[in-house]
Amino acid sequence: MSTDAPPTTTPAPATTFLTPSSWTEPLVMEAVFPKRQPLEVDLGCGKGRFLMARARHHPDRNFLGVDRLFVRLQRLDRRILRANLPNLRLLRIENDYATQHLLSPCSVAVFYVFFPDPWPKRRHHRKRLFTPEFLAHARQALMPGGIIHVATDHADYAEQIFKLFARDPAFEPAAIFTPSDEERTDFECHYVGQGHPIHRGAYRLAAPPCGLKPEAQPAGPN
Numbered sequence: 001m002s003t004d005a006p007p008t009t010t011p012a013p014a015t016t017f018l019t020p021s022s023w024t025e026p027l028v029m030e031a032v033f034p035k036r037q038p039l040e041v042d043l044g045c046g047k048g049r050f051l052m053a054r055a056r057h058h059p060d061r062n063f064l065g066v067d068r069l070f071v072r073l074q075r076l077d078r079r080i081l082r083a084n085l086p087n088l089r090l091l092r093i094e095n096d097y098a099t100q101h102l103l104s105p106c107s108v109a110v111f112y113v114f115f116p117d118p119w120p121k122r123r124h125h126r127k128r129l130f131t132p133e134f135l136a137h138a139r140q141a142l143m144p145g146g147i148i149h150v151a152t153d154h155a156d157y158a159e160q161i162f163k164l165f166a167r168d169p170a171f172e173p174a175a176i177f178t179p180s181d182e183e184r185t186d187f188e189c190h191y192v193g194q195g196h197p198i199h200r201g202a203y204r205l206a207a208p209p210c211g212l213k214p215e216a217q218p219a220g221p222n
Contacts, residue, residue, distance in 0.1 A: 016080045017073070018064075018091045026104040033062045034086050038109040038143075041066065043095040043129070044116055046185060048076040053183045055080075055088040061109070063088045066098045096134050103141040111138055111148040112177075115187040118154035130161045132168070139170050142205045149177040150201040153191040158199035165203045174204040 020027055030036055038061050042051045045065030055063045065088065067073050073090050080088050091098060095113075116129045130150075138148060148171075152158050165171050178200070179188070188198060 040110040100137040118157040171203040172206040174202040
């Protein structure tokens with residue numbers, strides 16, 4: 001009779017990184033988060049200072065941080081695990097790709113886009129995140145009454161963003177979100193410390209959401 005012990009397997013390390021089964025189909029958020037709650041998405045979450053503060057103080061909401069820099073997200077992943085935040089997940093992908101392909105229609109309550117790369121040289125403006133195409137993708141992903149919050153220190157980019165929203169009849173101005181000191185991103189702390197003004201905008205989806213005709217809209221609250 002063999003006395004050899006059965007082989008053991010090393011469990012996969014815990015992580016908050018999402019690995020979609022398909023990179024061309026929307027994520028099933030019910031399988032991502034332990035609770036079904038309103039979803040808030042931080043596009044370009046950076047080092048995660050804002051994202052972690054929001055998730056910590058709003059356990060009744062789910063949060064998804066999107067960024068493309070692996071090392072930065074890897075460090076953030078470890079911090080989230082130490083803080084035990086089950087309502088927070090990370091996705092490594094380009095912001096517009098995530099918005100267009102990986103977020104289901106009518107699934108997002110709030111988008112945060114804080115200090116997107118301004119690509120200040122005119123020949124690079126085509127690389128900026130905010131375009132009519134991006135707004136169309138965000139509009140599709142937002143739920144009825146969903147909001148996009150924007151902040152940038154770059155005056156020219158802010159003007160472009162605000163004009164873009166003004167030309168889109170699907171959006172209307174909403175109450176400006178001003179973060180607490182704990183919620184300020186590392187970029188904001190840096191820019192404020194240098195005396196830069198911060199330009200903020202907020203826009204609510206006012207037109208029929210998700211490309212639906214008015215008669216096909218989901219029923220709202222009574």
